[in-house]
Amino acid sequence: MHTDMSSASSLLSEDQFLCSICLDVFTHPVTIPCGHNFCKNCITEHWDIISYCQCPMCKDVFDRRPELRVNTFISEMADQFRRSAVKKSSSCSDQQWTNTGDVLCDVCTETKLKAVKSCLVCLTSYCETHLDLHQKMTVMTRHKLIDPVKNLEDRMCKNHDRPLELFCKNDQMCVCHSCAESGHKLHHIVPLIEEYEEKKADLGKTEAKIQQMIQERRLKIQQIKESVKLSKEDADRETADSVQVFTALIQSVERSLAQLIEMIEENQKRTEEQAEGFIKELEEEISELMKRSAEVEQLSNIEDHLQLLQSFSSLNPAPPTKDWTQVKVHALYGETVRKAVAQLEETFSEERNNRCDDVELKRVQQFAVDVTLDPETAYAAFILSDDGKQVKYDVKKNLPYNQKRFNYRCVLGKQSFSSGRFYYEVQVKRKTEWTLGVARESINRKGHMRWSPNNGVWAMDLSDEDGYIAHTVLLSLKSKPQKVGVFVDYEEGLVSFYDVDDETHIYSFTDCKFTEKLCPFFDPCKNDSGKNSAPLIICPVSHTD
Template sequence: MAAASSLLSEDQFLCSICLDVFTDPVTIPCGHNFCKTCITEHWNINVQCLCPMCKELFDRRPEVRVNTFISEMAAQFRKSVQKKTSRSSEKQHAKPGDVMCDICTETKLKALKSCLVCLASYCETHLELHQKVTAMTRHKLIDPVENLESRMCKKHVRPLELFCKNDQICVCQFCTESDHKHHHTVPLIEEYEGKKAKLDKTKAEVQQMIQERRLKIEQIKRSVKLSKEDADRETADSVQVFTALIQSVERSLAQLIEIIEEKQKTTEKQAEGFITELEEEISELMKRSTEMEQLSHTEDHLQLLQSFSSLNTVPPIKDWTDVSVHSSCEGTVTKAVAQLEETLQKETERLCVHVELKKVQLYAVDVTLDPDTANPYLILSDDGKQVSHGNVRQNVPGSPKRFYCYSVLGKQGFSSGRFYYEIQVKGKTCWSLGVVRESISRTGNIERTPNNGCWSVCLTKEKGYKVDGLSVNLSLKSKLQKVGVFVDYEEGLVSFYDVDAAALIYSFIGCKFTERLYPYFNPFSNSGGKNSTPLIICSIHHTD
């Protein structure tokens, strides 16, 4: 019998209804064979009694009996199939997440293909059997998927092969002849490519949002660190100022420190809240990104289209563009000291300016002179740190950046943040220095005023120390030896300090900076040698 079974093709032992080896095979009048249970259930379901293979119609239900010959042959064949299956089962066992074979009755094996006609998935062995049945060779096979029923039109029981652009749903061929007759329909693959392109674009946007929020977290962390440093400096300065005052203000010192610490805690708490919220948004965006990543790599047209609407949107998130953490401690010392008793005011102001100068010196920058901007009569040192007026015009190339008046700019420009530098003016009888905006006129004798883009102070023979462009004379206790210039771009602040006396000379406040700012130097004419001493850009030495 085993020899005989080897002479027969494998599809002769398969029931065309269940696609498995015959179980209790019966032969119906037309000559075709089926499992007894399969043909019985088929006739129970259908009103007409006909053969599933050749469609021959019977007037009445035939009486069927088990064909013992075919049953024995099928049993022998089943054993051979089981041996073959056992040899490959180790490699084909379905794992979590795999699509399982719908035909396997015992150990479920991993499906290799799914049939859109049979609405079933097949492992390697059962796929071979499916392909051997002549009537099923034209069935459409796809990569294994679950829920095959969802791929069929519920109305026409036909594969969903088209996409209706009017109603944005998947339809079958029959739908285009009925409910969607005059609608614009395209093949699934065409709509799949378009939706996949949009999904990839949205996925890129989500990735960008994730990156922006990660950068915002780093920005907040840096802000917290700077805030902590500011708080530490404020605390140290407070101790220094109040220690120098009489015992009666020690209580104010303790209160001030407490305020600073509380403000810092508030800043840190606010930052922690921002970070937590950002991390939650990142988590949500990453989850959405993962889902879109998985969907963007699927070759399953229907799955992408059915999931597109729910995934091709960005989760509702907060706009973090204007969210930031700022130090809340700046200026705490000055404000607290201003409330002290009038008898301590002068000493307090002196100590506060001393502390303030130490703080602005932390923003010191290295400034060198730009020879391309220097008036031809100015002499610059080789290291770019000194400038003085000479009696002879220098042979220099023409440049639209060069000043007609006795002026020169620093090479370094600033369009944000804070910066500080110091200039030695010792021995000079006339000078002007400060900062100017980039677009300031370089032709003619420029008008050194804030309206013209120049914020500077000067020393002249006629009026002594004064503010350029304003009717403000500066009353100084001693002659200036070294001037410090501090700029806070965002705050619109330009301050000048007497470095040796640790005193504030003057401050421009409420300035509206919209351009890059450059350090400005004007040594004035040497006046026959009386003002030949150069302006010198100094290395910063912090005050004690």
């Protein structure tokens, strides 16, 4: 098993073993509920700083701090990777002097050995053996020795042939003692080591800032990847929902077309039956008229005056006939088609809206969160259930001062959101007045104000006087909602309300400018002598079929 893990670790990249907070290989790695991994100390310190539990990667917020246990599998994999990296590093360092162009001894004549020191007086680099000889020869003069460097002549002043041991802050250049006493006499001169330490400190700050920027960008990369993943899921879901909606609409068109064709065929059949009746009736009249014509012709052929007059009285009376001038047989199909198309458009529009609302509600329900009421914010006349899911109006109580508490009808949810999307549902059954929505966390809590986006509240409400209202918009609803869904898309600046039972969209605030945390917002309104005594109830979300 150990060998398998070793071979497996060789197939994995360094990024897979790096904590996104400290940017180093995991130490005591822990996995938090959303599935991301961090060093135990890193995530603990991170949560201590921000004072609430949120994943630095995907921004998921947890109601309470999760219990952190070391992920033994990831820990062992990280150790394997660390040992492998150390082994590779050691292997490379053994050959470093032959591969990286280290400074070589200037005195060695054949195979040059690696230099251990350079002399600023002799401008020569020495290996360990030749350094011993050099120190014995210069024991009285004590030449200036430094760690081995190349181009020793660049470390000497070209004007005075002395080591560059000082730094001129005015001219921002390295100088020797002779330079400091002549051309830089009135300048701010400091030892080279002092300027070195200052610059080193500046570089340390710069490096820390760069590392912070790297960390921020790595986190941003992970966030973008998470966003792409969520976008792909949304795209797949939207595609499936679109296919469902358009399939239903196509079926509706096909049904309407079949009904229209059937109606046209029935009209044509009635027209043909009517025409056959008219023709039969006309043929009968023609037959009677032909008989009378024969009789008239027979009398007309009598030349005897007396006989014609005597026979004329026996002539049968003319048969009854219909006035056929206004009789027509014609079906007005153009009008039929127009009516059918108009009906189809109405049905199409209604079904489209119903389907779209249904699909939209299913989509937003995917972002359901667990919301509980925060008793520290609750108005003194509110009663909250023990589980924090219900609130109703009661008698106002004398409570100790609390900076978080509202002194007007309001209570917020414990959960707050500064990014992403979230959704929750509230039962408003048997209530005659209520208000629901979201509010800025910094909303004024010590003075009554109008619920409006300008004051940091995006809400809809029901009142006996005005009916359903969203800010200043009077809403016309087909039915009275029993359960209302509230959806927020922080980045899109969207707050939407839904009738959960009817699966219909009620109203949306769009183009909102969110700049801080948002909290669920509730007002059960006054009791109204028992007419409005039912509580607002936060319900678990049951996804619609």
